[in-house]
Structures are given as structure tokens and as C-alpha cells.
Amino acid sequence: MTIMLPVKIAGLGWYLPEKRVTNADLEACLGIPAPWIERVTGVQERRYCTYETAAQMGATAARMALEMADIDVRDVDVIIGASTTQQQAIPCTAVFVQRELAAPEGRSTCFDINATCLSFLFALQTAAHLVAAGVYRTILIYSSEQGSRSLNPAQRESAVLFGDAAAAAVITRSQEGETSALWHSHFRTFHSGAELTQVVGGGTLHHPNDPTTTPEMNLFHMSGPAVFKQASLQSGPFLEEFFAGLDWSRASIDAVVPHQASRHAVELLSSRLGFCREQIVWNLAQRGNCIAASIPLTLAEAVHSGRIQRGQRILLVGTGAGLTLGALALTF
């Protein structure tokens, strides 16, 4: 069922850490051939944070998004942190973004939503309903990821795939005469994929202070080929369900903004899932897989470059650890 929500992404912004890491850099330090990296992952370079904290990155992206939206930070009602990697265990990272932004305390409230790579999509669905219902006027969502802290040099593919980045979006009600709207979202989780992408440490199961917790438990474990197999098996039926609830044809979509999971994952959209190459927006080669920041970063860069315009039909789509599949249709 299509439920039109009269909300718009009023502003988008991003932040990229200063440190640029090329495939040659990784070949030099990990011994993984640069041509192999590009062929298998599709990534040519990515950024790694050094001095930047997750909250600083998120706040910088948020300032750019607020500027585009022409909204003062004092008018933000809610800050949603939509990230996988948290800055610290308690409190939630959005609180530190409120501080970094110098947002007046007590004016807004803060919480985090985590569905790994799809965190931004779940946060956007939540924000759109809260704004459409009139509970809040202005919601700031940011995704700030520092996957580089947990790279596993023993795993060739994931060690070179990820990049760090932050991106942010400001959600408001569409004004009269504006066509911006959120039309439909759809999610499905398959727990048989839970072990295919995981960091088993960092929680109560293997607490950092537990003497049986090994350093390796605090690093990424990803079975790229198995994730790709499960995702490609499920994506077809998932998108059929999605489009059954949406009055749009695939061809009518102006831009498909996928999670930049890997070269093969993004190519699947045109090779087997019914989209044209021209519809699909890429930033994988320069950014890597930026986990939850990937979708909003790709969207933000495409909007600021002019690739995506107001009034166009946009599909945000991807997979996240879980395995979860997600898709969201909006008129930008």
C-alpha cells in the first residue's frame, strides 16, 4: 500500500576525512595487489579518519545540510544518529553531535537508530512519519561511520572495501506547491545471514574486558561471496514486492541511489534487477563502502553535483548486515 508522506529532504551534506588511502597505499601496507583490489571491490581510493571523531564528522555534514536547507541549528527538533559504529557505548552518539553543532541543549532531543548499512533508510522512514504527523517540524539525520577502526587485515576483501565518511539530511514538511514526498518503504530481514557480516565483539557477548575476548573478535568478519549470493537470491522477489506497493515503473525512476556495498552488488541492479546503467548513481570507486553513510553520501553528492534535481523520482536501495534488504521511494 502506498502512503504518501508530504515531507522533503530539505538539505543534504557530507564530510570526508582528510586522509586519502589509495589501492597503492594498501598494497604497500597489506601486500594485497592494487589491481586485485579494484577488480574485486570496485574501489580505487577511500578515506580513513585520523584525528576526526564520529561526532565531529557527523556535525560537519549536518552543518552543510542545514545550510542547504537554510535552517538554523536552533530550529532542529530531533537529531537521529543513523550509524553502525558508535562513538562510545553510553550515551548515544547523537548527543555528542548536538554538542558539536552547538545546538542549544534542551531545544532538541537525540537518539540513535542502528540497522548497519541501512540505518539511514530506517531513520528516514521514522523521521518522515514523525514530520508528516506533525509531531516535529525539523529532523536532522546523520550517519557517521569509522569502519576503518575495525578492519581485519586477515580478510582481504573487507580490509580494502570500507571507507570512512559522514553524511546528513534535514527532513521537513513539504510546502504548498512542492512535489517532494516520501512514497513507499519496504524492509525484510533474513537472520540466516547474521554470521555473514559481523563484528562479534563490542557488546555483551564478548565484552571488551572479558579475558576470552580476542582482538580479532573486535574486527570485521565478512563473507563477501556468501553475502552477495544471499542478496542476489533475495533481491529479485524483494523488489517485486516493493514495486507491487508503489505506482511507479522501474523505468520512471530518475535516479537509483544504492548502498555502495561492492562493485558486484551495485552491478546487480542493472544486470539482473531491471534498471538501466544510466539510472544508477555510483561513488564506490572514490569513497568505498561507507556503511550507513554510503546511501546518504551518494545521494548528497549527486544532489550537490546536479545529477539529482528537485521533483525527480529517487529510489534508495540496499542491503545491510542481518541480512536486511531495504528500499525507499521518494520524490526529491
Added chain:
Amino acid sequence: MTIMLPVKIAGLGWYLPEKRVTNADLEACLGIPAPWIERVTGVQERRYCTYETAAQMGATAARMALEMADIDVRDVDVIIGASTTQQQAIPCTAVFVQRELAAPEGRSTCFDINATCLSFLFALQTAAHLVAAGVYRTILIYSSEQGSRSLNPAQRESAVLFGDAAAAAVITRSQEGETSALWHSHFRTFHSGAELTQVVGGGTLHHPNDPTTTPEMNLFHMSGPAVFKQASLQSGPFLEEFFAGLDWSRASIDAVVPHQASRHAVELLSSRLGFCREQIVWNLAQRGNCIAASIPLTLAEAVHSGRIQRGQRILLVGTGAGLTLGALALTF
């Protein structure tokens, strides 16, 4: 502004770890006098998990909630994990609850919401809007906390305050003739309180593998008196704002279900915030402060004991690390 959402808490359940820890037990192992513990915190005993995982605890609570709601696990559309302590860094814990429940994979989707002690209130607000808008029919929220893993023996008050528990709620649309509804929710975050309750480890700032990360960083740091001071300063104006948006008098509320933060925090409601002692539901003495599980556990126990009945006016209220204040009014 009051926005009535025709949704109900169709079922509630909980799980308490088997291991019961009395103040005498803590005196024996930590050297903190049992009478001091009860006087300062109000806690007489609490549970600590041993063999139980966070997902197992959450799933057991969820099964009880589904049974009360008379809803089959196959009919759950969304599972929201509303907890502070995650089971592992990736993927989100709700995925593991989907598995523990033997919920058919691909039928539901999973994500986590984290606002420490107020996670359940934010999740309830989100779930209520998604159900009221017709996006989903049945949403399962669970909070499963294992704060005992991060207790800091160097901090007398927090070391004895927390207990482990899980609680769950099933959210559906109210049927014709049912008075159940969610009326109003309100939240405010004050980042000047961010350092008053924190675990600075467990994230990217002090990664578990970082050689500068000390074991102490992975434990609770709570300045109880400072939190109490900030909370008591802000609670009055916060509740004035809350009631300004709600057509209920304080006296018309049948049960106030507070976060069981501490004896002094709960007593504030009757001593300075305008409620009668008879309105307030306690379980602090037997349960301790169960972080995000505290509010839904207190509510669930009160409903199953008959203290709270269908059709009654309920106020859920509390504070969480941030510092965040939250309140939510519903007709049960």
C-alpha cells in the same frame, strides 16, 4: 499539540535472569555495607545474567508478550531492539531475537533504537506512528539489558544500582470499541549531562583493540548526585511543557510508570513534581535500575499483577544518559 494515535500495547512480557543478587551478596564481594546500598539506591536485590544472552532474554520476554496479545510470531512485521547494551557490534541485536523467536526470516524486519534508559519510549513513539499510519500491523519492541557486564566496582553507587532484565511489548492498531491510544510524547536532550553517565569505551573513540583503551573505560561512570541535580532541575519545566500539550490533569492519571533510576529519582515524582505516592508504580527494590528494560518491565509487571487495567490513563516517564528527559501518555 495532542495527536491521538489509535494504537494499543496488545501484549507485555518480561524475563529475569535466574541469578538473584542480594545486598548481602554485594557486601560480601564488594565490601559495600548492605544497609548503605538500600538507603542510597533503594535496591534490595537484582538479577545478573550468567548463561543468558541478550537475544535469549529478549526473545523470552517477547514470547510472553505475544502470548498475552494472542498473536503468532509469524504475524510480527517489525522487531525493534530498544536497548542500550548490544549483544555484538554488528549486526543489530534485533536480528538475533528474530532468530531466537524462530520468527520466519524474510517475514519481518529488524532494527535497533538506542537512547539508553529511554530507548523503549523512543521505540514506542516510532512504532505507534508506523502502526497508526498503516505501514505495519504488528510491531514487537523488546529491551534486553545486561548492565552487569559493565559494572564498575570503583564506583559504589552504580556498582550496586543496576540489574539485568528484558521486557517486551507488542504494538497493534486498536480495534473498534477499544479505548487504547497513544496521546502524547515529549523528549528533551541536554548535552551538558553527557559525561554524567557514560561508558567511554565500546566504540570508535576508545576501540577495544586500541592499546590506549583501559579496562576501566569499558565500565560505567556515573555521577549519581550530579545526574539527580540536573534531572531535578529540568524535570519541573519539562513536565509543564508535556502537560501543556496534553488534555490530562496530573490527578487524572491512573498509573505513573517511571524509569526506576534510583530511589531519589522516583521519589521526586511525588515530592516535587505533583503526583501522589499512590499513582507511582515501583519495582526498584526487587529489580534495580534495569536501564532501557526498566520502564517496560515495570509496566509489564503492573499489568500482569492487575495494578494497571485496560482503559486506564498511564504516564511513562524518565531520564536517560544524555541527559535526556522523556514522557509518554497512553490509554492502556
